[in-house]
Amino acid sequence: MRLVLADSRTLVLAGFKRLIEEHTDAAVVGEARDGQSLLELVGQLRPDAVLTEIDLPKISGLEALVQIHRHYPEVAVLVLTGLTDGQHVRAALRAGAAGFLDKDAEPMELGLALRAVQRRQIYLSPSISHAAVERRNGHLAEDRVALTPRQRQVLQLIGRGKSTKEIAGLMGVSIKTVETHRARMMNALGLYGTNALMRYAIRTGLDYAHV
Structure with a gap:
């Protein structure tokens, strides 16, 4: 995995680069100290993923994320920050x-996060409460869809980034049973694909952290 790091502090960049080299198989191919430089590096290097702080000068990490997602959708962006309140997470x-x-x-969580990103799954630090990512106001029609307890359990585990095989092992059922639950959920919710289910689990605040 080829990574670009972004943080306004040189020592922080050096520290994260060392952690990545020691705890993961990823390679840091670029470093940026502001959002503008980050966008330029992404355009030049086309990395597999970006690890960025939110609080960046010139262009914020969030604005850089929007631009990267729009112009380079194949580049995954992992936010690495101390700003873990609900507003920033959402x-x-x-x-x-x-x-x-x-x-x-x-x-060690760096490795877990990067592996999840590599599998195109969403990763949230366990320290981030489900309450931080639930919507504060209003509910879509899909939120009112009744799921069975087993379907909710599957959805919660999908929200944690678990694979079909891992979910089957944790629930003590066959892989085919998990696939059936997932297919029925997608049909009921009008969602298609594992990533769509994962985003739904996060958006609706399902407590997947304690399954």
Whole structure:
């Protein structure tokens, strides 16, 4: 995995680069200290993923995320920040972030987050409460769709980034049973694909952190 890092502080960049080299198989191919430089690097290098702070000078990390998602949709963006309040989490996910990693997370979590991003799954640090990402006002019609307890359990595990095989093992059922639950959920909710289900789980605030 080829990564570009973005943070306004040189020592922070150096620290994260070292952690990535020590705890993952990824390679850091570029570093940016502001949002404008980040966009330029992404355009030049076309990395597999970006790890960016929200609080960047010139162009904020969130605005850079919007631009990257619009012009380079194949580049996954993982937000790496200490700003873990609900407003920032929701804004990042709405902008297309592939995940949200708390800067207070354990080093090994970097590897978990990058592997999830590589599989095109959304990653959220366990420290981020489901309450932080639930919508504050209003509900779409899909939110009122009644799911069975087993379907909700599958959805919660999808929200945690678990694969079909992993879900089957955790629930003690066959892979085919999990696939059946997932197909019926997609049909009931009008959603298609695992990523769509994952975003739905996050948006509706399902407590997947404690399954």
